[in-house]
Amino acid sequence: MKNTHAAFGITTRTVGIGAAVLISALALGGCTAAESDGNAAADKDRELTVWFMQTGAFLDVTVPEVNKRFEEATGATVKVEVQQWDNIVTKLTTALSSDNPPDVVQIGNTNIQLFAANGAVRDLTDVLDELKHGVEWNESLEAPSTIDGKVYAAPLRVSTYAIAYNKQMWADAGVTEEPETWAEFTAALDAVKAKNPASDFSALYLAGADWQSSMPFVYDAGGSFAQLEGDEWVADINSANSVKGLEQYKEFQNSYSAASSQTASSTSPEGSSVMAELKASATIAGNPSVIVAIESGNPDLVGQIGSFPMPSINNPGELAPVMAAGSVVSIAAKSKNADLATEYIKILTSPEIQQDFVGLNNGAVPVSPTYIDAILDEVPEIQQAFYTAGKKGITLPASPGWATLEADKTLNDLFVQIATGARSVEEATTKFADHLNDVLNVG
Template sequence: MDHSPYRTTERGGDVGVRRTLTVGIAALVTASLALAGCSSSDDSGSGDGGSKKLTVWLMTGSAPDTLVDEINTDFTKSHSGWTVDYQVQQWDGIQDKLKTSLAGNNPPDIVELGNTQAPLFVDSNALADLSGKKNDLNGGNWLDGLAATGEKDGKTYATPFYAANRIVVYRKSMFAKAGITAPPKTIDEFIAAGQKLKTSYASDKQFQALYLPGQSWYTLLSWVWANGGDVAKDEGGKWTGTLDSPEAQKGFEDYAKVYKALSKAPVDQDEANPQQSTVFAKGHVAMFIGLPWEIGTATAPDGGDPKLKDDIGTFEIPGPTGPAPVFLGGSNLAVAAGSKNVDAATDWLKLMLSDKYQKELAANGVVPALTNLGDTIYGDNEAAKVMAAAATNGGKVTPVTPAWAAVEAGTNPIKNAMTKVLRGTDVATASKEASTSITETMGKAS
């Protein structure tokens, strides 16, 4: 993810993972388990001189310290003599650190993984099989899109932790001036609202009804999925790019239609260059499509405008006939295959995935791992409510395979195709080039 509670690249989304890394992890883990006598679920030792210590690695910004402290207290109360070594990790460089640590003789017992990192570690046999413990971990209520990233061949190796997804952020005062009384639900309504905004602010030459960069490819995915398309499909273990399907091409067409009608953002940049929430804060933009953390950036004293706090509203990304599916960025939790404390680690996970603590996590402004908690958990946080509704109504993820990370690494063919379309290349040509690149890249990485 983008490295903050809701920033994603997407909690592993823009990390470059090559086949050599997958093979390297698998080899290291295999060797390590052989030397260590393989994993054990006996809670009598932790690999640290026989002491009862559970080591937990969570990423920076993922959970409030107060929440983790509560869980650790509950855990130690019910596990006499045990302690919890809780360590906060940084996203920068975490993949290599996990590769080394999970393959060692004394790995952390519990680790957090970005949801697009998870398939890599699942595939490399670095994680313990939690399938038999799924019911104890509230598995019947897991968020499907996030749960899928921790599964392989019908087995569960990583649980959901929390998710975040994109929504439309807008200026209430601008909508009121333009006479827009209800958030648009379809693309046609979206464009119509934008045209009203353009008319109302015609005297402002810098005005944009919607700040939509040409390479905001996670937004493109929403419209590809809304039209029934996808980025790739698995055919007998071989992944093939599918952005050139008629359905996916319609997603490109919808993106281009919205961009050309409402946006003046660069066609060859994404939402981070420049940071779109900072652009929004300057007062010449009515809407942008982003993650809830970007509201905080837009209203921060440093680089934003604190006066916007009471003027911001949110709604789900419109699709052809209603709200569009969204990309679920987020994190998973897993137990190391080499852990000597699998049972104790599972007990800790039970606490984190309980209704009680997932409610507390949701109050921090993220979509929880569980779908049975209702809307009241978000209090008066409108953005969180909208985000959660979008996640449960149509949350999806990119292909669940280690090979996908190679597509996002380096030059992203989806971004290139988007820029080409906005500069005049026909959708069929641009989408075919992207699909071919995806097929070739995933094939090499498999």
């Protein structure tokens, strides 16, 4: 997924085409996690290998603290191997099927199903209570890690969406208060649009292919992509509620984002670049690092960017459900150090690490609403909207086939077709529903 800015280390990425074929080669059996006996003397000659993705501040700030606590508690040492996102599914497939795999691996939250369904990673259900430390995890990260009631990964950190806006542009248009309702939100955008009538200006820039930023419209209207009925995923994207949400999306995108954005990808250009060029007054940002990117792109905007949670269009007084992306961590099924790996993940998910290091020192959103509430008042004001949004997120279908939808770009195409009017909402969703039913039920 998008918005993988290194400054905050919040990441979820798509898989390459053919990943399902590669991962199907794994036949590793169903193993469960193990607990360490806590004997530091016995573990002093053991080494735990951990794969983390290249994620900036997380590697520089959080990981060293986790390693320190782990080594003090167990006596074992940690070997961190940093990986790049490009071609990571193929690399993980090869590594996890070897006789000497990394013990702990970081995986994008929409990729975990591939590895869990084929036995490449361990079942953590037996140690779930210890990993949760008495709190509930963000549902958007836990649900994709759950197959047939068994949990195969723990959430690492969360990335959520909020509105980033140019305070000066809004003030120039007479808007001085951050909107709390949909009516106030659209009134603010209408005022900015009237003040900036150029055809290439967006009151709120929203790329047509940016399905992650646009999917809240579907869920806010009571729709979804698909629902599990028994053992089968059944498309819901063409239901009355989903169609209603997509009609609302089309009206919003066409009203407030420049016509050229209807076919634009989510990264070319990025919303942060458009705002830095003063061609937009707002965008839907995937994490606080978008604000950093805007200010880096235009130093005159330092201190001029604000943020607030996206209001609900259909439920007055509530926030819109937003995409909650991020990464999870799991244990290789063939790991020879499953006991140590379990201890390592327990430290990663602990309240001290999640609140003090992932949250306050790393600038990422912790994995539990409880942890968010505990630190929200200490979070810089500019980031608070993202933390608030992180308490509740959209849950995507927990099917190994979801990765195919991201890889084949049909998700992007769905929203582009609707934004451009190339197909009516009914036509676009009917066609996509057939594809959903095929892809989500493969395997």
